[in-house]
Amino acid sequence: MPSAQPLPPTPTRLPRADRIQNFRPSVFTETRELAERHGAIDLGQGAPGLSAPRALLDDAMAAIAEGHNQYPPAAGLPELRRAIADSRLRRSGIRYDADREVVVTAGATEAVTAALLALCNPGDEVLTLDPCYDAYEAAASLAGARLVAVPLATEGDRFCLDEAALRAAVTPRTRLLLLNSPHNPTGKAFTAAELAAVARVCLDHELTAVTDEVYEHLVYDGAGHHSLASVPDMRERTLVVSSAGKTFNVTGWKVGWACGPDRLVGAVLSVKQFLTFASGTPFQLAVARMLGDEEEAWTAELRSTLQRHRDLLRTGLEQAGLRTYRCEGGYFLQADVRGVGYLDGARFCRDLPARAGVAAIPCSAFRHGPQNPHTDRLVRFSFCKPADVVREATSRLTGKWRA
Ligand SMILES: *Cc1c(COP(=O)(O)O)cnc(C)c1O
Numbered sequence: 458m459p460s461a462q463p464l465p466p467t468p469t470r471l472p473r474a475d476r477i478q479n480f481r482p483s484v485f486t487e488t489r490e491l492a493e494r495h496g497a498i499d500l501g502q503g504a505p506g507l508s509a510p511r512a513l514l515d516d517a518m519a520a521i522a523e524g525h526n527q528y529p530p531a532a533g534l535p536e537l538r539r540a541i542a543d544s545r546l547r548r549s550g551i552r553y554d555a556d557r558e559v560v561v562t563a564g565a566t567e568a569v570t571a572a573l574l575a576l577c578n579p580g581d582e583v584l585t586l587d588p589c590y591d592a593y594e595a596a597a598s599l600a601g602a603r604l605v606a607v608p609l610a611t612e613g614d615r616f617c618l619d620e621a622a623l624r625a626a627v628t629p630r631t632r633l634l635l636l637n638s639p640h641n642p643t644g645k646a647f648t649a650a651e652l653a654a655v656a657r658v659c660l661d662h663e664l665t666a667v668t669d670e671v672y673e674h675l676v677y678d679g680a681g682h683h684s685l686a687s688v689p690d691m692r693e694r695t696l697v698v699s700s701a702g703k704t705f706n707v708t709g710w711k712v713g714w715a716c717g718p719d720r721l722v723g724a725v726l727s728v729k730q731f732l733t734f735a736s737g738t739p740f741q742l743a744v745a746r747m748l749g750d751e752e753e754a755w756t757a758e759l760r761s762t763l764q765r766h767r768d769l770l771r772t773g774l775e776q777a778g779l780r781t782y783r784c785e786g787g788y789f790l791q792a793d794v795r796g797v798g799y800l801d802g803a804r805f806c807r808d809l810p811a812r813a814g815v816a817a818i819p820c821s822a823f824r825h826g827p828q829n830p831h832t833d834r835l836v837r838f839s840f841c842k843p844a845d846v847v848r849e850a851t852s853r854l855t856g857k858w859r860a
Contacts, residue, residue, distance in 0.1 A: 476598050483591060484822040488806070492816035497809070498842075498850045500770075501818040503641065503788050506842035507762070509706040510755050513747045517710075520739035529738045531730045533561020533714065537741045540748035541714050545697070549687050557719040560726045563736045564711035565671045565700035567729060569635070570596040572667050572696055572715065575724035577602040581632035584623070588823035588832060590641050590669065602632065606825035608832070609643065614783045616645040620654040627658065633665040634658070636685055639672040639786025642823045642837045646676050646786035649683050656688040665721065666695040671703045671713075672787040674756035677764040680785060686717075696721045701744045703788070704756060710740040763788070766840040766847050773851020774838065778858050788841040791820060794834055797858040802836040814853045 488501040532538065538555040546552050553559050562568040569592065573583060579601030585593055587606035597604040607626045610619040636655060638647040647655070659666050666685055673682045686695040700713035715725050747755070770790055771781050779792035794805040802819035810816045820835035821828075840847055 476601065479598065480595060484818055488816050488818055491807075491810050495810035495814060495816075497814045497816045498846060498853065499816045500838045500840070500842070500847075500850055501806075501816045503839050503841065504708055505703070505706045505788075506846060507706050507759070510747060510751065512751065513705055513707065513743050516743035516746050517739050520742040525739045525742055527738065529561075529735045529741055531735050532726055533559070533735070534738065534741045534745065537561055537712075537714075537745040537748075540745040541716065544748045544752060545716055548682075549684050551684075551686055551692055551716075553716045554719070558722050559714060559716050560722050560729065561735075561741060562698075562713045562715060562725070562729055563733045564702060565669060565698045565713040566592050567711075567732060568696075568698040568700075568713050568715040568725060569593065569667060569669060570599065571725045571728040571732060572698070572721070573597055573600040573602060573633075573635075575728040576665060576667075576721070577632050580630060582628060582630045583633055583635055584626055584631055584664070585635040585825075586618070586623075586637075586640075587826045587829070588642055588820055589635075589825060590637055591823060593635055594825055603630075604825055605631070608826060608829055609645070611782075611831050614781070616640075616643045616782065618647065618651040618654060620651075620658070623655070624658050624661075627662045627664070631662065631664060633667055635667045635669070637669040638683070638685075639670075639676055641672070641787055642789050642818070642820060643791055644782065644784030644787055644789045646680060647683065652683055652685050652688050655685060656691050659694060660690055664694070666691065668695060668697050670697060670699045673699055674704050675760055675763055675788070676786040677760065677767065678785070682786075693718050696725065701740075701747075704752075704759075705744070705747060706759075707740075710737060710744075712737050712740050712744050763841065766842070766844060769844065769847050770838060770840040770851060773847075773854055777851070777854040777856070779836075779854075782835070788839045789837050790840060791835045791837055794836055800834060802834050805836055813857045815850050 492499040538559040542553045542555040573596040577600040581602045582605045583597045587608045594604045609616045668685045676682045686692050696717035698715045702708035774792045778796040782791040784790045799805040806819045818837045821833045
């Protein structure tokens, strides 16, 4: 903060705790500013530009008007917990007790953070894959734990799991494994065989798993979603995290949840009661109705829309000379900038708004480990925007380098 006067030499000059020393304004803020300055289309951010189901919005407004505006139970409204349990049973065949094995959270983010705070001691290690969602490192460091990120391998146009590397990263301090599938930022959806490999590592080393499945409905090309909890023997050691935000295009509502054995869900609840206690009563009610009645029809429609937008973006990027990686799920496509004369994705992203009127985020912004020559030349573009926005962005890119 700018200040005309020198600050007094008191301890108030050093108000930041060690555990937040690495917290910086995120690359998303920087990219948004750069995009605004150049009137660029922002394909950096992952906020959906698509509308939510009308019935969901109407239900939330009705719930507010009807007076559902006070604290819900800390574990979440019973209607919503039942709807979540029913949905998981219907879709993955796994049964969760709505009273003891489901907890509603302020988005998936609170579920992940509360899980790490609840399950890790200072000095413990949390195993994940690199690159990864930026909140994971922050959550680990709030818990005093260390995030150990094992690089995803690449093979042709795919990202893949390196089971040997994952196994080699386990130490006596490893407490849990944090897996995100479909994966942000790569667009990878882990295959059943890869999940079986992850499960072997967890079972051999007695690790608890936390899976972030916020894109569970957005798996393309008919592949279908696989959860680590569905692998034999994994249900009892896996906390499955998801959220309404990406499924129904209501990221601002922050209605998320975690399902798992009661010892894990109870641990999350014991922390979250002192983080937010509870949130979003009318939104919880509306999401409960949506999960019950119209989840399948809505998500099938959204999936096919986003798959079309993915294809539009992929074609546009390829025509512009950027080779893309296969996107199997979620909101994002990775593109290699070498085809247009760059060696470094971060450099490309700094130039892109002025050069083409488009903004994107370098894959290196999600890297936790040391420099990685394979992924540092990649750039993440999101396609969760209206078709005309995706089309306009690709037309701005086309011919920019090859002409
Ligand atoms: C968007 C996103 C989240 C955030 O979910 P909320 O429900 O908004 O907290 C969590 N994990 C991943 C991988 C995401 O992309």
